[in-house]
Amino acid sequence: MAEMREITFREAVNEALREEMRRDPRILILGEDILPGGGVFGVHGGLDEEFPGRLLQTPIAEAGFVGMGVGAALAGGPVICEVMFADFMTVCMDEIINQAAKFRYMSGGQASVPLIVRAPCGMGRGVGAQHTQSFEALFAHIPGLKVAIPGTPAAAKGLLKSALRGDDPVVFLEYKGLYAMRGPVSDDPELLAEFGRGSVERPGRDVTLVASGTMLHKGLEVAAELAADGVDIEVIDPRCAAPIDHELILASVERTTRLVVADESVLECSLASEIAATVAERGFYSLDAPVRRVASPRMPKPFSPKLEPASLPQKADIAAAIREVLA
Amino acid sequence: MAEMREITFREAVNEALREEMRRDPRILILGEDILPGGGVFGVHGGLDEEFPGRLLQTPIAEAGFVGMGVGAALAGGPVICEVMFADFMTVCMDEIINQAAKFRYMSGGQASVPLIVRAPCGMGRGVGAQHTQSFEALFAHIPGLKVAIPGTPAAAKGLLKSALRGDDPVVFLEYKGLYAMRGPVSDDPELLAEFGRGSVERPGRDVTLVASGTMLHKGLEVAAELAADGVDIEVIDPRCAAPIDHELILASVERTTRLVVADESVLECSLASEIAATVAERGFYSLDAPVRRVASPRMPKPFSPKLEPASLPQKADIAAAIREVLA
Amino acid sequence: MTTASGDNAARALHLDLYRMMTRIRAFEEAALYESGRGNVYGPLHACIGQEAIPAGLAPLLRPTDYVTSTHRGHGHALAKGADPQGMMAELFGRADGICRGKGGSQHIADFSVGMLGANGIVGAGYGIAAGAALRIRQAGRDDVSVVFFGDGAMARGTLHEVANICVLWKLPVLFVCEHNGFAQWVPSSENLCTDAVAGLMAGYGMPSRQVDGTDALAMHGCAAGFIADMRAGGGPAFIDARANRFHGHNSMDAQAYRSRDDVSRLRAEADPLALFRAATAAAGVLAAADMDPLDAAAEAEMRAAAEAALAGPWPDPADAWEDILAPRKAHAHG
Amino acid sequence: MTTASGDNAARALHLDLYRMMTRIRAFEEAALYESGRGNVYGPLHACIGQEAIPAGLAPLLRPTDYVTSTHRGHGHALAKGADPQGMMAELFGRADGICRGKGGSQHIADFSVGMLGANGIVGAGYGIAAGAALRIRQAGRDDVSVVFFGDGAMARGTLHEVANICVLWKLPVLFVCEHNGFAQWVPSSENLCTDAVAGLMAGYGMPSRQVDGTDALAMHGCAAGFIADMRAGGGPAFIDARANRFHGHNSMDAQAYRSRDDVSRLRAEADPLALFRAATAAAGVLAAADMDPLDAAAEAEMRAAAEAALAGPWPDPADAWEDILAPRKAHAHG
């Protein structure tokens, strides 16, 4: 019988890599500074020892090595490219958007591109505007890509395993703020998580709160706090930015009649916007109040510890939005 | 007195460049294949003759020359970089997203980055998935950038002039399908268009149709056709994807109580989503029907003439959406 | 190689080289003809004048080798063994096109023969070819990966990112620059600061050679050495293949930037097919009588391909929804 | 240069070189000390061991010249004339930081002296420096633009895209590779396929030289020649400056990948300050008595800068909303 253990998000990613590399000898990992210590965020710990030669330390050449990831995926089998910070994906966008995402289509279905581009994303501390961004919306806009933004260790493990068994290019974004977080994860190596399937992390009756990445945890805390006031919040981790589990969200809103979407990335054209727009389109008659989005404001991330908080949605913002839709 | 003339969208872009280059000797243009003929879409016609040495024909190195555009803008004065097709902006995303957009902020206001990255975008005929994309949503997601998507010659001229007199980085996207379109444009060289200001291209009472780029013209045709059925559609060109003229749209929806947003780019996390979400948030109580988005479906653009139409929103889709929100 | 079997081998090689050149020429002539008749959708980038480059490599390549190509990719695809009828149907946007009508000329691919695609993004092929080469080495195979690209594409940084990694990791990648003197209508001298592009790779310690890319035998000889070395475990190599583009950048380019005389002179002096005929005749290896039938056969083959493609079915609009993502697999999901 | 005025000039230059080196060292020692005390927000990338590179260039640069820098940028900023107190306040995230606390160490910039910014993206500086050089040439000025970058950054394609354009357009850009043998914890041999990085530029026809980057005089001499040439209208040049990073990649790096002995040996054998003291003393140009006061002054200056910065104001959270876009101008709008 499979058992549940509490492990960190980082360990969950590591387990997914390890289990799938055991299962599929074709899996390769390319990335910067991944040896000997397992990378800047340490997710590859112990893998080089178990799978010598399958972790390839690359030069600082993301366009080059992600392009090679496309080629290696086309020529047979899953490849993982780690981009050290999601912000640096700007230098290999062509390889992701014009190559990986389009090859199956342009070749009329001949090509499979099992390329997983993994990148830590989101807010850090004192690292400034070029090391803190969240790009799930950019990739969710591109047909041919799947985009994972797991909010829990279980989602991270299940989705990464699923990506590695699939034949599609996946942008796999890991919120840096989650790496040390613990959560229950099954030890069944055959348990995958389905792309496009969200998860109800807390059932509730009064408001639907769709909260991704770090916002999931802020949202759960807010839900716990507001429960004391008798407000019963349903908290959903969408888990993927593409495809989005609209059915789950719409069904929830049908019950709660109220929607708040919380997203760490910048508001405009975000995943939060997409979810809000879809509910306004398909769930309009369920809604008893305006939808509310809580997201990063339209500013680059500042450096100073006194400025950083202004650039990020806080628990208080989520709580205020919930109170508004209940007003 | 300023006079209105009918000129093409292409001519409007050319006029804006010419007038502003006369006015500001610092303006430089960098791009591929812009000499001697004025570029693949011919917008630079005659400029090299009038401004010798100020149009710089670059190697095929978008990351290099857009990076140089950032540096030349930082070191004083407006620079235009033409990227031959918007699809190729994927190879210079870092220069736009991490450099141009963030320099003013990261330097605490020391830097000005008057860099205009112009690119033809949107559907072509028989050019396939890598020459047909619309990326306004990607850039609208990035703080520090302004994004123009003019739908008419007047908007193109006014916004481009405005961009060239401003101190901010601008992504200026020109829908290829519009270049040959004619429209009234003032010959007053001091007439600018304000960033973030949309335009009511057709006033109406029954439905608000926000339609950008090529969709504006499909929308106006639909409006003319449905007028025969007694449906009075207000058609708005948002003109900019960042900032968005939410006030204009919200005021219109308050009168019409119904909203359709039509966008050539891919639906998910699009400008259409952003507008729909904002109205669902701030104009919810004005709405008498669900919002409806009409956008490109989630598929790369196919090549065959028999497949292309399926990949693009059509007039019939706009008409159907309007009928739905009126139902 | 003065033995009879050597003579036979040489003769066979010469026939192969010429056959491939004339097939590429005939394919593109037929495609351009159909383009003129409105049957080709979108622009066509013809490699006429450059046929000796892919043809020179063709006899050296196996189906399990890989090739990545450019917007000017018909010759590469044919040299790698792609089916001309499927290619032609693709240019026409038909359902039986090699990419089901979804790619068109700029995206022709035939994965069944290791042709990993023409590409609409200049400079995108480097990484893809190198990634395929990584798979080759991981699997312990002795195959090679060839990346074709234009001289204009040498200005893209991806070349250098990938070249450095290929040398570091000793990957079997043959870089073939089709140095035709133009990038669209920009002469190479405005695109590259040096004409001696092989020298740009010398700093990496990559074996590099300039070759007459109008001479199929020279191409073949140079590539043979490099490829043999790679199959034996060697790393990447670079060929600067000089040739000429007789047509415009594409079927929509009227070539206002060069004179008709220039083009006529090139056709008269630098036609790889004519040069080959003259040289092999002079060397006594092949006679006109050997080659004329190949021309006729190629023309017939490509006309038939065009006719058959024209008779092929159009895709159904609903087909547009296929091939976006992989078909779903059944899994246990948690 | 055996005249008295020559001697005086040499002496002044030596003093300048040493003063800048010891100021850079003192700045970073003070910053690291404050980092240890929790006063610096975020990671610090120290250039200790590499000071001779920026210091060698400093006397050659004017305020109207430009410099672009990297994540390891304190030395470049000081060498270009940035104010250490403003820099220190920036590291602390204060309102009077040189970037109002919005940039931090990795984004220190001082546009008033032509220092166009440290940069968190490896390889982003090339294009920016070249674009600034384009402005120089457009304005007919005889200024120059210097781009500093690490050996790791040489793997990025942007170097090559920009190098090609700089040679083509003859732009006054000095490329300075701070070749410290590491990219984070990856040794250069795993990042670059060649140690002779100057050779990578040779193919472009760019004058390139390897220099001992622990020797401020050698750096100065080499750069002086290149820069004089550029001011006279010449094109780009490249310096491969060899030096060592004594600290970890940044203040969070415990350097598990190299031994303490290695670092101690480097400090003993390759300290640019110690080497300079020894060499100038041996040459009889400067004595310890000339340099000791510079050390003391630098230490005092940087302590004072740190103290003053620590006393500075924190930004108001509302300041975060400023500097995103330019202030609005009044225009006629249609």
Ligand SMILES: Cc1ncc(C[n+]2csc(CCOP(=O)(O)OP(=O)(O)O)c2C)c(N)n1
């Ligand atoms: C990244 C990118 N930039 C620009 C283009 C537009 N473009 C297509 S082909 C071409 C010229 C290519 O020249 P070259 O590499 O010499 O190949 P040739 O056409 O001569 O075969 C250009 C600029 C593109 N497709 N991709």
Ligand SMILES: Cc1ncc(C[n+]2csc(CCOP(=O)(O)OP(=O)(O)O)c2C)c(N)n1
């Ligand atoms: C495009 C990009 N890729 C990766 C990184 C992460 N990174 C920051 S510094 C660094 C090492 C740089 O090495 P080098 O250029 O030699 O400079 P050094 O640190 O030795 O001064 C890396 C990989 C980055 N900032 N940007």
Ligand SMILES: [Mg+2]
């Ligand atoms: Mg060419």
Ligand SMILES: [Mg+2]
């Ligand atoms: Mg280094």
